[in-house]
Amino acid sequence: ATEVQWWHAMGGQLGTILEDMTEDFNQSQDDYRVNPSFRGNYSETMTGAIAAFRAGEQPHILQVFEVGTGTMMSAEGAVYPAYELMEDHGQPFDEDAFLPAVVGYYTDTQGNMLSFPFNSSTPIMYYNRDVFKAAGLDPDKPPATWQALAKAATTITNSGAAECGFTTSWPSWVMLENFSAMHNSPLGTRQNGFGGLDAKLTFNNDLVARHWDNLKTWQGSNVFQWGGPGDGPDSEPMFYAQECAMFFGSSSSRADVIENASFDVGYAMQPYYDDVEGAPQNAIIGGATLWALRGHTDKEYAAVAAFFDYLSQPEVQAEWHQKTGYLPITQEAWELSKEQGFYEENPGASIALEQMTLNPPTENSKGLRFGNFVQIRAIISEEMEAVMTGEKTGEEATDDAVQRGNRLLRDFEDANS
Numbered sequence: 001a002t003e004v005q006w007w008h009a010m011g012g013q014l015g016t017i018l019e020d021m022t023e024d025f026n027q028s029q030d031d032y033r034v035n036p037s038f039r040g041n042y043s044e045t046m047t048g049a050i051a052a053f054r055a056g057e058q059p060h061i062l063q064v065f066e067v068g069t070g071t072m073m074s075a076e077g078a079v080y081p082a083y084e085l086m087e088d089h090g091q092p093f094d095e096d097a098f099l100p101a102v103v104g105y106y107t108d109t110q111g112n113m114l115s116f117p118f119n120s121s122t123p124i125m126y127y128n129r130d131v132f133k134a135a136g137l138d139p140d141k142p143p144a145t146w147q148a149l150a151k152a153a154t155t156i157t158n159s160g161a162a163e164c165g166f167t168t169s170w171p172s173w174v175m176l177e178n179f180s181a182m183h184n185s186p187l188g189t190r191q192n193g194f195g196g197l198d199a200k201l202t203f204n205n206d207l208v209a210r211h212w213d214n215l216k217t218w219q220g221s222n223v224f225q226w227g228g229p230g231d232g233p234d235s236e237p238m239f240y241a242q243e244c245a246m247f248f249g250s251s252s253s254r255a256d257v258i259e260n261a262s263f264d265v266g267y268a269m270q271p272y273y274d275d276v277e278g279a280p281q282n283a284i285i286g287g288a289t290l291w292a293l294r295g296h297t298d299k300e301y302a303a304v305a306a307f308f309d310y311l312s313q314p315e316v317q318a319e320w321h322q323k324t325g326y327l328p329i330t331q332e333a334w335e336l337s338k339e340q341g342f343y344e345e346n347p348g349a350s351i352a353l354e355q356m357t358l359n360p361p362t363e364n365s366k367g368l369r370f371g372n373f374v375q376i377r378a379i380i381s382e383e384m385e386a387v388m389t390g391e392k393t394g395e396e397a398t399d400d401a402v403q404r405g406n407r408l409l410r411d412f413e414d415a416n417s
């Protein structure tokens with residue numbers, strides 16, 4: 001059989017599910033074999049692939065997180081566009097088969113999809129229903145606004161039901177990128193970067209500064225606990241250990257949460273400030289897509305195309321969605337999950353979808369497309385951390401993040417125009 005390599009970033013339960021799914025493909029036919037290889041977190045996997053490309057040792061398939069999209073789209077010589085790959089190898093690839101939020105995020109200015117959608121997520125709120133009960137709160141009524149959340153968290157810490165109210169993974173993704181979309185507030189000009197490489201970051205506004213200042217104040221009274229920069233590595237463990245009653249994480253944390261939580265878990269949407277007009281708008285996606293990399297044989301690309309087609313089959317995609325908490329990225333996988341009674345049997349499993357489809361997306365809530373955003377996101381979480389340590393105010397940190405980020409955007413624009 002023709003063998004191809006797939007570098008991915010799925011650890012823990014997600015990694016096991018991914019490997020099982022790949023093995024199912026390998027067993028389903030005799031012509032091709034896909035070898036998945038875990039390469040660390042999303043940033044590590046991407047950095048490793050860039051180094052491998054330079055050495056001529058790149059894999060056939062690379063999983064890249066959503067914030068790497070702008071960078072990958074500009075790496076023209078390195079990428080075999082997904083729509084071309086599928087067409088060249090006689091595999092169907094109908095963009096309309098995918099959810100509009102996914103298509104909108106990943107198409108280029110000509111409306112073509114350069115990578116293959118696979119695992120799209122959105123951040124949701126996980127909460128400990130047992131702790132809510134112990135604190136005298138109604139576990140069926142999770143807080144919907146930031147004001148109500150701070151109040152509930154205070155009730156929880158005052159009652160001693162838990163030491164901390166809430167924590168977050170991916171601070172930039174949750175407390176800036178999705179936060180802004182939910183409030184219909186821009187991250188930058190040119191439709192958050194979708195309109196061109198000359199976009200500028202503009203998220204240093206009162207709303208974001210106020211929220212970061214609030215996080216700092218809440219941290220002072222244990223309503224909030226900083227879970228670390230980047231992907232917020234300390235947050236999920238604090239939730240499992242029942243230190244923090246609420247946790248903001250990817251919908252795809254569901255697999256690990258179900259595996260690790262020894263308490264009754266509740267699921268809710270991201271909160272919003274109810275004095276902001278237009279909120280709640282809608283959430284934006286995260287997760288990753290699959291990129292075919294150049295430098296391999298036609299026979300091997302036929303294997304990649306066949307595998308991509310397999311991954312988007314309704315049964316395969318529905319199973320991936322149901323087991324992991326990633327969104328069902330095709331309309332058919334969503335329909336099938338409904339028919340199978342999945343949402344009725346698993347309360348909370350539809351929260352991510354409801355949040356994505358709350359309202360038709362605006363220019364501010366379609367997503368983001370900035371070059372160098374992997375590095376910019378690191379700067380954002382560093383600046384947010386400076387608020388948490390008391391080094392900077394929300395206003396100073398957002399100003400600095402925008403200024404430093406814009407420098408990287410200009411570097412990217414210069415290198416790619």
Ligand SMILES: O=P(O)(O)OC[C@H](O)CO
Nearest residue numbers: 065066121250252286287
């Ligand atoms: O953990 P994931 O795969 O849902 O991804 C979360 C973020 O979107 C990564 O950028």
